[in-house]
Amino acid sequence: MAEAVVSLVVQKLGDFLIQEAEFLYGVRGQVKWIQDELRGIQCFLKDADNKRKGNDERAKNWVRDVRDVACDAEDVVETFVLKIERRRRRRGFGGLVIRYALIFGELIACYKIGLDISEIKSRILDISDRRARYGIANIGESGGAGGSHADESVQARRRILPHVDDSDTVGFEDDRKAIVEQLLDPRNTRLCVISIVGMGGQGKTTLAKKVYNTGEIKRSFEKYAWISVSQDYSGTKIFKNIMRKIMGISEEELDRMEEDDLKEKLHEFLKDKRYLIVMDDIWSTEVWKKIVPAFPDAKIGSRIIFTSRLIDVAKSADPDSPPYELRFLDGQESWELFLRKVFPNQDVKTSCPENLEMLGRELVKRCGGLPLALVVLGGMLSKKDKNPVVWSKVKKSLKWEADKDGKQCLDVLALSYEDLPYDLKSCFLYLGCFPEDSEIRASKLIRLWTAEGFIPARERETLEETAADYLEELVQRCVVQVVERRSDGGVKTFRVHDLLRELCISEAKEARFADVYSTEDQTTSSASRRVALFHCSADHVLESLNSSSQFLRTLVGFNWHASTGPVDLRLHSLKLLRVIDLEGASLQELPEEIKSIIHLRYLGLRRTRVSDIPPSIGDLCYLQTLDVRRTPVRSLPDAFWKIRSLRHVFFSRACAIPIPRKICAAKNLQTLKEVRGGSWIEKQLPQLTNLQNLTILDVSDLDEMMLFNSLKNLSSLVSLALRGTLIPTDIIPALSGHEHLHALRLSGPMSKRPQLPNSNEFPQNLTKLTLQGSNLEVDPMATLEKLQNLRVLRLRFGAYAGKEMICSAGGFLQLQWLHLQGLRALENWRVEEGAMPGLIHLSIVDCNALKMLPQGLRYVTTLKELELVFMPATFRDRVRENGGEDWVAINHVSSIIIK
DSSP states (O other): OHHHHHHHHHHHHHHHHHHTTTTTTTTHHHHHHHHHHHHHHHHHHHHHHHHHHTTOHHHHHHHHHHHHHHHHHHHHHHHHHHHHHHHHHHHTSSOHHHHHHHHHHHHHHHHHHHHHHHHHHHHHHHHHHHHHHHTOOOOSOOTTSOOSSOOHHHHHHHHTSOOOOGGGOOSOHHHHHHHHHHHTOTTOOSOEEEEEEOOTTSSHHHHHHHHHTOHHHHHHOSEEEEEEOOSSOOHHHHHHHHHHHHTOOOHHHHHTSOHHHHHHHHHHHHTTSOEEEEEEOOOOHHHHHHHGGGSOOOSSOOEEEEEESOHHHHHHHOTTSOOEEOOOOOHHHHHHHHHHHHSTTSOTTTSSOHHHHHHHHHHHHHTTTOHHHHHHHHHHHHTSOOSHHHHHHHHHTOOTTSSHHHHHHHHHHHHHHHTSOHHHHHHHHGGGGSOTTOOEEHHHHHHHHHHHTOSOOOTTOOHHHHHHHHHHHHHHTTSSEEEEEOTTSSEEEEEOOHHHHHHHHHHHHHTTSOEEEOTTOSOOOOOSSEEEEESOBHHHHHHHHHHHOTTOOEEEEESOBOSSSSBOOOOTTOTTOSEEEEETOOBOOOOGGGGGOTTOOEEEOTTSOOOOOOGGGGGOTTOOEEEOTTSOOOOOOGGGGGOTTOOEEEOOGGGOBOOOSOOTTOTTOOEEEEEEOSTHHHHTGGGOTTOOEEEEEEEOGGGHHHHHHHHTTOTTOOEEEEEESOBOTTHHHHTTTOTTOOEEEEESOBSSOSSOOOGGGSOTTOOEEEEESOOBOSOTHHHHTTOTTOOEEEEESSSBOOSEEEEOTTOOTTOOEEEEEOOTTOOEEEEOTTSSTTOOEEEEESOTTOOSOOGGGGGOTTOOEEEEESOOHHHHHHTOTTTOTTHHHHTTOSEEEEO
16 A cells, blocks of 8 residues: 555645645755655555565565655645745735744745755655665556556465355355356357456355356366466466366476467367366456467357456456356345354254344344355354354454454455555545445545545546546446446446455555544544544544644544534644545534635535535635535635635535626536526626536526526536526527537426427437426427437426327337326326337336326336335226236336335
């Protein structure tokens, strides 16, 4: 992790040299020297980290010293900028004598930073000298890029890690049958690559072995071989292993051949044979590109299976065969696997004593369905006394890094972490700052990453777009689990497995990256740069942090409370904060010293009691995000809109914020949510050309022409929501040329005409549409079903006032999610065969005139979820499994919810 810390500091120092040139006028050259030296040291950190993991104490101390000096350099520079800025703000007040005193104070500050930098330079020179003495080498990793291969120590520990035995596996039988069916499919004669993808410890290798050892498989292929690839692969080594197993060539003969000869000979041998090759643990697309020419396709049903943690690697091997993504075990499967390890050679139905079952199930739940964790925990308990006292102690002290077995479990998961590039390591460790089992919104995480400075600038990309790519890479590496995707395919929400979160917390604490505290922790003093606190009493937290954590950069809190009254947010010593996020805190007001925290990039007050934002917020010249959703805040001072760095501003839907006539200084704004309509739309909105997400409430007919003219300038718009007393129907054609617009929500009666415009007048890349209260008199489906990219459609509360609705054959080709709510006049809905061929979720809510379900739903074989809420009793009776007249239309749906 040290290389990630140093990389981040190097990046931030570079940003300061560009952005703060005015403040650093006297010490610019020295700061640049530190940046260059740290960049050079980065090249040696990979080797030093290898030696540290090999218990080399000198290397361990050296890595710690590099990390500490980098952090101290960042502290010195940011503290200096803070002091100079504060003095300059005060220079405008008072008489001539006071101004001269302030100028003299600046000179003193410059002198002091010069001393601090000199001390840091001495430490860096000493670090460089010791590096040479300790034999720490540059192993070819450049300072700006992450390594793509795990180090030798990681590979060594990987070889001794526990695996789930085939005899003990549960929950894989359906998976095994599905893959065997693919392997033996007689209709598919081409060479197919079937990939099994999942996170470390999820059972990829175990499942592959169950498939490989199936008797029918061995009888169906002339030649077959199992090869372990892993991260330290070489093409030569892979070819030799395969040839040794399927051709019987001696080691001596293989050693005499070059890689091209091996590839050619293997290809020649396999060209007329039906073969099965299993390659376990592939980490790179380069592996496949290098070895694929050796595998001929004679169109006789040959197959290749490989396992990987990386989805993009799997997809690249065979785009026509979707990766087989492993699920986690459910509760019963987890319980069975756990019992098999705790009580080996016993009947799982009777093995666990009654007095241990409740404790055992609580321990099993802690493993989150991860087979490796269950095996490690079960193996550990199998060696202990089987009584409640012992198991209670295990439950109380269950920290996965605390003992040898738990450390092995984390080591498996750490393989994915070790392989991350520098930039991604910081992003990954940051996930530990969110509560356990929480569903994390990708958009919020991306804003936090950006505020922290984790995201480097790329040409022709916003920081947020780059951050979204980073998150997607973590998804591809199977270290986060997507819960929901947006209609345009991006990640909307995700979770982090409990054990991976513990890995984040453990690694972050060791690297002084972050500390995480909860109600159970007695102290919150921190030497780390970031602190996350869950359900804590704010009284002692703030007192402790102010006395011990003056260089804190991030303060994240969830559901803070005070012992008496509201939280008093005291920040007098925490002047270097970049992020304050206190969601759910019982906070009523911002402290006066908030104006002095000039480095602040992110201020999150969601679900707090704050009702007033002071004018001094305009002093936060670097502020990027303000989130006051679900607060009583009803206005913002004009000074706020003069902050040029603003990127994301969120208000409460219940009390939309009025916008002043001049906000064009905030030209970097990308998100502006829940603001009122008004005269600002005419002159200010067209200047916000970087806007991507916009929600305007209280739209009236007076805003119609202003909206038309303004929206033409917003070519970057991705999401638009309008709510008002009258929504101009012509707003849709006005948006037709917006190629980036994916989501549109219109809430309010349509003006001028009771029907939608033609489908070719809609934005052609629209994937998500919500219409509410539109009072359309003509069936909207005739138009909407022609939108080629529409995936999500919501018609709510009077969007359509007609009695009949038809979904035609060949319509809604991409639709996956349909929600009908409050269509009180709708009586008949017909779905023709061939309509909505990809629909997955259908919900019908409070449509009390609807007589029956469309019988055409029987043809929508993709439908998995049907939700019926607040529907009349006669309607509900028609969809009952026993005797319901409409049951035949939906008996293929796996999840039916009736409320």
